[in-house]
Amino acid sequence: MARLELNSIGKGFGPVRCAEDLSLTVESGEIVAVFGPSGSGKTVLLRMIAGMFEPDDGDIMVGGQSIVGAPPERRGIGMAFQNFALFPHMTAQDNIASGLRAKAGARELASRVTSISRLLKIEHVLGHMPRELSNGQKQRTALARALIGNPEVLLLDDPLRNVDAKLRYEMRLELPNLLRRSSAAVLYVTQDYREAMAIADRIAVLIDGRLAQVARPEEVYARPASVAVARLFGDPSINLVEVVPATDQGCLMCEIVGARIRLGSFHDQAADQGPCWLGVRPDDLAVVRSASEDAIPARVVAVTPMHERAVLLLRFPDGTEWLAALPPDSPMASADDGVFVRFAPEAALLFDRATGLRVDVPHRRQAA
Amino acid sequence: MDHSSLASRVFRRIALALVLVFFMFPIVWIFLMSFQTNEQILRIPPRILFEPTLANYEALISGHLRTTAGNLEISFMRNLMNSFVLSSAAVLLALLLGVPAAYAFARFKFRLGETIAFTLLSFRFAPPLLVLLPLSLYYQQLGLNDTYFGIVWVYQLIALPLILWIVRGYFEDISPDIEHAYRLAGHSWREAFTRIAVPLAGPGIAAAGLLSFIFCWNNFVFALILASADKQPVTVGALAFVTASGIQYGQIAAAIVLSVTPTLLLALYAQRYLVEGLSLGAVKG
Numbered sequence: 001m002a003r004l005e006l007n008s009i010g011k012g013f014g015p016v017r018c019a020e021d022l023s024l025t026v027e028s029g030e031i032v033a034v035f036g037p038s039g040s041g042k043t044v045l046l047r048m049i050a051g052m053f054e055p056d057d058g059d060i061m062v063g064g065q066s067i068v069g070a071p072p073e074r075r076g077i078g079m080a081f082q083n084f085a086l087f088p089h090m091t092a093q094d095n096i097a098s099g100l101r102a103k104a105g106a107r108e109l110a111s112r113v114t115s116i117s118r119l120l121k122i123e124h125v126l127g128h129m130p131r132e133l134s135n136g137q138k139q140r141t142a143l144a145r146a147l148i149g150n151p152e153v154l155l156l157d158d159p160l161r162n163v164d165a166k167l168r169y170e171m172r173l174e175l176p177n178l179l180r181r182s183s184a185a186v187l188y189v190t191q192d193y194r195e196a197m198a199i200a201d202r203i204a205v206l207i208d209g210r211l212a213q214v215a216r217p218e219e220v221y222a223r224p225a226s227v228a229v230a231r232l233f234g235d236p237s238i239n240l241v242e243v244v245p246a247t248d249q250g251c252l253m254c255e256i257v258g259a260r261i262r263l264g265s266f267h268d269q270a271a272d273q274g275p276c277w278l279g280v281r282p283d284d285l286a287v288v289r290s291a292s293e294d295a296i297p298a299r300v301v302a303v304t305p306m307h308e309r310a311v312l313l314l315r316f317p318d319g320t321e322w323l324a325a326l327p328p329d330s331p332m333a334s335a336d337d338g339v340f341v342r343f344a345p346e347a348a349l350l351f352d353r354a355t356g357l358r359v360d361v362p363h364r365r366q367a368a
Numbered sequence: 369m370d371h372s373s374l375a376s377r378v379f380r381r382i383a384l385a386l387v388l389v390f391f392m393f394p395i396v397w398i399f400l401m402s403f404q405t406n407e408q409i410l411r412i413p414p415r416i417l418f419e420p421t422l423a424n425y426e427a428l429i430s431g432h433l434r435t436t437a438g439n440l441e442i443s444f445m446r447n448l449m450n451s452f453v454l455s456s457a458a459v460l461l462a463l464l465l466g467v468p469a470a471y472a473f474a475r476f477k478f479r480l481g482e483t484i485a486f487t488l489l490s491f492r493f494a495p496p497l498l499v500l501l502p503l504s505l506y507y508q509q510l511g512l513n514d515t516y517f518g519i520v521w522v523y524q525l526i527a528l529p530l531i532l533w534i535v536r537g538y539f540e541d542i543s544p545d546i547e548h549a550y551r552l553a554g555h556s557w558r559e560a561f562t563r564i565a566v567p568l569a570g571p572g573i574a575a576a577g578l579l580s581f582i583f584c585w586n587n588f589v590f591a592l593i594l595a596s597a598d599k600q601p602v603t604v605g606a607l608a609f610v611t612a613s614g615i616q617y618g619q620i621a622a623a624i625v626l627s628v629t630p631t632l633l634l635a636l637y638a639q640r641y642l643v644e645g646l647s648l649g650a651v652k653g
Contacts, residue, residue, distance in 0.1 A: 071551070088546075089568060
């Protein structure tokens with residue numbers, strides 16, 4: 001099977017640049033999630049690979065061969081669209097069968113349709129028209145249509161966007177297994193970081209048409225390449241504060257609203273840095289009642305119960321607002337309580353204020 | 369059901385009936401006239417009750433018009449046939465040219481695209497008589513005067529812009545993703561057009577075709593100037609009923625009934641296709 005290679009893709013519409021120097025390789029059988037905020041160029045990227053637009057610069061290769069300029073029907077690509085894009089005048093069966101090129105015989109076609117629809121649990125609705133299907137069934141029909149031709153490259157454009165929460169959760173569990181049955185190189189576009197982390201082998205974070213980081217999901221979460229990436233991963237999103245780290249008696253220290261916080265020695269490289277952003281995820285904060293040198297005094301502004309945990313909105317004396325996500329067994333604070341906030345030095349991330357890049361690892365584009 | 373809503377329902381029925389009578393009366397009256405002789409029609413006051421006669425229809429179908437001034441040969445049936453042939457051929461040609469053009473205007477942005485589309489629409493702005501004089505001179509030089517093809521061609525001024533602009537809107541309503549999906553499934557551009565775009569725009573194409581058929585059918589001046597008696601449609605042929613011995617109201621009414629019937633039947637038949645939903649819930653926005 002073939003791998004998908006993007007070599008320095010660039011694309012602009014008038015003055016707007018949707019892709020700039022994008023390079024990415026997806027191995028056969030690998031699932032790479034393209035994750036980014038809306039307007040970051042995810043869909044344009046997929047459409048360039050599918051052949052609806054051509055890139056201005058760079059090359060797209062499948063199995064070592066350039067597909068730039070080839071018509072969509074000759075690219076060996078399967079695609080599932082966010083809006084399903086089923087053919088409204090054909091039954092689910094015909095929709096799926098259309099994905100198999102005319103070369104298959106009638107008998108083979110029928111058996112392939114049956115087996116793929118069994119896999120996706122839609123065999124009972126094959127005779128229905130798209131308007132008679134639920135969103136989940138439409139979505140599975142669209143997936144079946146994309147998968148049936150055994151494409152070398154599979155593009156999934158936010159396929160779970162329009163299905164309800166329960167089904168989305170189920171599909172997050174099912175999809176990786178399903179996709180691994182085919183040996184296609186899968187590019188999975190999503191706006192939901194949890195979906196990206198659940199489904200993908202690697203995540204390519206796309207911001208403003210550039211790849212900010214390409215890495216395994218846990219790496220992107222734990223060691224985001226920049227402030228922008230750190231902000232995108234996590235809900236509630238990461239707390240940030242401006243600090244000027246300084247070395248003091250062999251330790252890297254910083255001061256947040258009067259509290260002197262020892263960041264440990266592992267941030268040593270940051271010693272000669274200028275001003276930085278310090279980031280701590282809400283999950284890594286502890287809210288305590290007793291004061292100590294490394295605890296930041298704060299006032300609880302609001303408490304929001306969310307699912308299995310509570311989210312606290314905290315305000316420091318200087319007006320900075322942070323969020324803390326607490327597990328249910330922790331003693332709950334209520335609004336207007338005076339508390340102290342602590343976090344482990346390992347939980348702190350430092351980013352250069354000027355460039356936004358994380359400081360303890362020299363930034364490099366992580367080509368696979 | 370309370371009293372006021374019953375009253376409003378009754379009032380609505382009455383209002384509806386009044387509107388219906390207002391619009392239907394001329395048609396019903398003409399239908400009744402077509403079964404009366406000229407004397408019965410011109411009687412004052414007019415009567416609803418009369419002894420029906422089929423003489424008008426007989427005269428039209430046999431082609432012999434008996435008037436007080438003598439017998440007159442009319443070719444109404446031939447005119448009716450001409451109307452059929454001319455309108456159908458014009459609409460067919462306009463569909464063949466207009467549907468692909470509408471698709472191009474809907475899907476692709478190209479130089480002067482909007483200008484060309486608007487120019488085509490502007491043909492509908494110009495008074496036909498203004499165009500006709502130069503056109504008839506050209507037609508004489510080209511040898512297109514008094515030919516079926518010549519009239520079908522000039523009917524494109526009516527049918528083509530209509531089809532182009534209506535069908536374009538329908539094509540624009542189809543999500544391009546549906547066609548992309550079909551192409552990615554291994555089908556050529558042409559297959560995506562014929563198997564996806566055209567069937568999905570079907571109701572729109574039918575509506576545009578029907579409308580332009582009716583407009584062509586009702587056209588009067590083009591054929592009056594550009595064709596001679598044996599190629600003229602009913603609209604022009606009806607002039608024959610204005611005879612030396614007076615206007616033959618009965619035959620005119622019968623001619624109207626006969627010439628309206630085909631388009632009416634067509635409209636009734638096409639109605640259920642016209643109201644059919646377009647995108648059928650395949651795409652969720």
